[in-house]
Amino acid sequence: MIIFNSNRLSKRIADARKAKNMTQMELADRLGVSYQAVSNWERSQSMPDIDKYATLAEVLGISINDLLGSESGEQTIQKIQDPEAPLPIETVIDAAPVMKPKQVEEKIGHHPITLHQLKEIAPYLSDETLIEMLRALDSSPDFVEELPGIAPYLDEDDLEEFIQDKLLNQLPDSLPTLIKLAPFRDEDANGETFSQLWADSRFSQKQLQELLPFVDTDAIYDTLMSHRITDFKSLTTFAPFLDDDQVDDLFDRVADKYPEQLDTLKSLAPFVDSENIVDYLRDRLPEIHDAEVRNNTFHAFLPFIDDDDLLGLFDR
Numbered sequence: 001m002i003i004f005n006s007n008r009l010s011k012r013i014a015d016a017r018k019a020k021n022m023t024q025m026e027l028a029d030r031l032g033v034s035y036q037a038v039s040n041w042e043r044s045q046s047m048p049d050i051d052k053y054a055t056l057a058e059v060l061g062i063s064i065n066d067l068l069g070s071e072s073g074e075q076t077i078q079k080i081q082d083p084e085a086p087l088p089i090e091t092v093i094d095a096a097p098v099m100k101p102k103q104v105e106e107k108i109g110h111h112p113i114t115l116h117q118l119k120e121i122a123p124y125l126s127d128e129t130l131i132e133m134l135r136a137l138d139s140s141p142d143f144v145e146e147l148p149g150i151a152p153y154l155d156e157d158d159l160e161e162f163i164q165d166k167l168l169n170q171l172p173d174s175l176p177t178l179i180k181l182a183p184f185r186d187e188d189a190n191g192e193t194f195s196q197l198w199a200d201s202r203f204s205q206k207q208l209q210e211l212l213p214f215v216d217t218d219a220i221y222d223t224l225m226s227h228r229i230t231d232f233k234s235l236t237t238f239a240p241f242l243d244d245d246q247v248d249d250l251f252d253r254v255a256d257k258y259p260e261q262l263d264t265l266k267s268l269a270p271f272v273d274s275e276n277i278v279d280y281l282r283d284r285l286p287e288i289h290d291a292e293v294r295n296n297t298f299h300a301f302l303p304f305i306d307d308d309d310l311l312g313l314f315d316r
Contacts, residue, residue, distance in 0.1 A: 002094050003070045010044040012067055016060035017042075030059045050098045053077055086110040089117055096124040105129050113137075115146040122153040131158050138166060148180040156186055163189075172202045182214040191219025198223050205231040212241045221246040225253060232258070236267040247271045255280050266300050274306040278313045 017027050017038075024038045031038075031052060040046040048056055054077070057064045064074040079085040080095060083106050087095075092107045099107075104124045113121075115137050122130055130153060137143065143166060151159055163181060167174040175197075182190050194215045197203045212220065220241050229235060235254070239247050251272045254261055269277060281301060288294040305313070 003068055003073055003076055003091070004047060004095050004098055005069070006044040006047050008069045009047060009067070010042050012062075012069060013038075013056070013060070014042040016062050016067070020059075020061060027059065031055060047098050050077060050080055050095070050100070050103065080107070089113060093117060093120045096121050099124065101126055108133075115140050115142055115150075119146055119149040122150050125153075127153075127155060130154070134158075134162075138162065144170060144174055144177050148177060151181050151184040154184070156184070159184055160186070160189055168193075171197075171200075175203070175207065179210045182211055185214065187214065187216040188219075190214045191216045194219060195223045195227075198227055204234075205229075206234045209234065209237050212238065215241070217241060217243055217246065221249070224250055229254070229258065232261050232264040235264055239268055239271040242271075244271075244273060248273050248276045251276060251280070255284070259284075262297065262300075269301055269304040272304065274304060274309045277301050277305055278309045282313060 017024070022030075024042070025035050028035045028038045033052070037046070037048075041048060053064055053067065053073075057067045060067065064077060065071055067073065070076075076087070076091060076095065079087050080099060080103055083103075087107050087110070089108065089111045092099075092104065092111075096104050101124060104121065105126065108121065113133065118130075118133055118137065125133070130150075134150060134154075140146075147162060147166075154162075159181065163178070163185070167178055167181075171178075178193065190211060194208060194211050197208055197211075198205070220238060224238060224242075232254075235250075239250070242250065247268065251265065251268050254264055254268070258264070265280070281298060285294055285298060288297060302310075
């Protein structure tokens with residue numbers, strides 16, 4: 001049974017306070033905490049720290065066990081406050097939100113711990129303890145699978161160390177994990193990875209799309225302009241992550257290097273400067289000898305041309 005249940009505890013605090021005919025402010029004054037703290041307890045927004053339960057129960061006129069709704073509540077709190085008393089790891093995980101970081105670290109020192117358990121307790125550990133324990137578990141078979149759950153609590157440099165040592169050498173299998181870790185990495189690191197994977201024939205452009213929100217615009221642009229484009233259907237998804245000038249350059253590159261990719265150029269047109277489209281049509285239309293094809297090509301781009309630019313197309 002979970003001992004430190006915020007929903008159950010909030011109701012017991014509120015019910016006991018009302019039974020004593022006390023306001024939240026009065027209870028806060030008796031406990032030496034703010035009114036907001038009591039309000040948060042009763043709304044399940046937070047729970048009292050571990051050293052408040054005995055006083056809270058006394059002020060409310062109930063036992064600690066009744067307060068927590070658990071026959072082992074008082075004994076558990078006593079063990080938490082005794083540095084030498086061991087606690088089951090499941091209880092430590094349950095109680096961690098109300099424990100001080102030093103208490104959590106003392107208790108987990110009594111147990112071997114799995115990566116899944118470390119993930120549950122990571123928010124309550126110091127940076128030094130977390131990285132030390134994670135390094136001790138980095139040879140576990142589920143390390144790659146569990147790392148994204150721990151990543152939010154790691155320093156960027158420490159996370160990058162694990163990515164370089166444990167993930168990049170397991171590609172392509174580790175790509176899903178690498179994508180999950182992207183929000184926690186530096187933009188430059190994501191950009192370097194993006195460029196490397198783009199040049200790797202084991203990965204498709206479509207597979208890399210999930211990295212785009214976490215990659216610097218210049219890194220995306222440099223990759224698109226310096227590597228061969230193989231998947232034109234997915235190219236449009238890159239346009240929203242480029243600035244206006246970069247999209248224009250990409251449009252020009254496709255038009256110059258891959259002129260047969262008319263559908264790709266059409267799909268890029270909504271992101272391209274009107275004047276740039278006119279320049280393309282001015283060069284391209286005379287090369288199309290079939291009148292129907294020429295007419296269809298013109299009308300495909302027409303919605304994306306400003307009136308002034310359109311007049312300029314016919315003036316020359």
